[in-house]
Amino acid sequence: MPGRLGGSRRAAIIATGALVALTPVQARPAEPAPKHPNIVILLADDWGFSDVGSFGSEMATPNIDALAQAGTRFSNFHVAGSCSPTRAMLQTGVMNHRNGLGNMPETIPDEHRGKPGYDTVMNFRVVTIAQLLKAAGYRTYLNGKWHLGSDARRLPHARGYDRAFSLADAGADNFEQRPIEGLYDKANWTENGKPATLPKEYYSSHFVVQRMIDYIEADRNSGKPFLASINFLANHIPVQAPDSDIARYAAMYRDGWTALREARAKRAAALGIMPAGVPTVTMATTPDWRKLDTDERAAAVRVMQAYGGMATAMDREVGRLVAHLKATGDYENTIFVFLSDNGAEPTNPFGSLRNRLFLGMEYDLATANIGRRGSFSAIGPGWASAAASPLSGYKFTASEGGLRVPLIVAWPGNAKIRAGAINDGLAHVTDILPTLIELSGVPGHRGAWHGKAVEPVTGRSLVPMLEGATGSVHGDAPLGYELSGNAALFRGDYKLVRNLAPAGDGRWRLYNLKLDPGETRDLAAAEPDRFAAMRADYRAYAKANGVLDMPPGYTADEQINRYAFEQQGRRRLIRLGLWTGGIVLALSVLVWGWRRRRRARRIDQAKADVIGA
Structure with a gap:
């Protein structure tokens, strides 16, 4: 009957089965567990959109390139206009008002302090990548x-590292432990x-x-x-190299x-970073180079030379780290992420007489000393406009020059990530965490962590864009x-934007970023x-x-100056207190000594009177 085995065939199968059962099983080699990649985050400070060679810069950055x-x-990668909000979004994948950095300690108006989302520190409702x-x-x-x-519960060691x-402040000296x-x-x-x-x-x-x-x-x-997050001070004020x-x-x-801005725009177009012939504007705060006197030009040239030197010094250290990882066999299985925390810094620290007098007492401001130990310098709005080329605006603003910065993601040993590619799709700093979580193959979180409700990640993984x-x-x-x-507000190719004074007039504007x-x-x-x-x-x-909403008349520049003035005032009060305390102590010692000598003389006189009697 169909479906039934004949006797001889059935016996053969049974015999074969017995032989298989008696034969030692050759264990199939186990598939090795996927090895999680190392992750290196290289976070530059205040680098403009075209401050990297592979984005159009003349500065030597061969290792980043x-x-x-x-x-x-x-x-087409965007961050916040200032450092702390970007850093908190990078750490958490959560928008800045939800992670506590609705504003920074140095720029928050008094009316906003303590309000929800305006902690000025990264709050405990978020989970870090560490x-x-x-x-x-x-x-x-x-x-x-x-x-x-800066308190013990909020430093990196308490947030997963x-x-x-680490440095708790916005910046510090690059040659010594000096704020x-x-x-x-002090430098914290x-x-x-x-x-x-x-x-x-x-x-x-x-x-x-080296410490990393x-x-x-x-x-x-x-x-x-390992996760290695290297957060450079370069090229934040003070510019030093x-x-x-x-x-x-x-x-x-x-x-x-102006000449540098034009040259960078052409190089960016030649590299494919920007379309050719992109229309540009000259920012209102950009001084006219032709109207500077000889001394002003000399100082301006020197500070940009120091800025280039600072970038190259940082790039050399990136190369040293990469060389080390190659020597140890880690390079191929390491994901590298390079970005800047915001656009180039336009602040002129010498814009007021008060600042000039104060900084002149604290630093050697000679042109020949610019960029060296003991100096204090900044590139100002002129060179910052070139660092942002061909974009408009700079750090602090919501213009592209403040928010759009270079981003590079590389995983040398992963063939799926395209090498040498340029992607012009919109990307955001909150996208970095979900991207790294997906690439590393580790679990994320869905709004809960260790049984506690936390802010959900708002970014999206860039893996599809990395894969083409x-x-x-x-x-x-x-x-x-x-x-x-x-x-x-970004939506597709379009951007709605508003800038308050001094960078803007408070009006909303609409741009097509793909074309403009x-x-x-x-x-x-x-x-x-x-x-x-x-x-x-x-x-x-x-x-x-x-x-x-911001209080009437608010500007970030004025708030920073007010913060600095308050800090200087506290410092002066501390110095005055120490000076006054020193005087009081010295007078107390003198009075104590005078009283002691007077008492001794009285005792001696009493003894003499007794002897005389």
């Missing part, structure tokens, strides 16, 4: 600038949550990389992958910032932003329906995120 060739450059990776078995390290809270040598005078009383460096002392032979970029190498090697025998790096640029920058997908992972979804009253990344043609009147719809999108974002 090599990472660009090994990975993908994002030419906490997520540490829970998955990673070693976690951070070196350099933190600026997300196994080892951390930005007038802004802070800590290691693993405890006050730390910098080495005598110290330069910031070299130190943060030391951390990685100290725990190498653990066999665990080794003499040899400054000398590299001795023949450059004599044609001024065109367009943005955000599609046509609205993406809002606000800091110090300067605000924006330089923000030269306001489309609000030409496309009223889109303009109205995006205004409504922004209002919804502001309501959902608890955005507060």
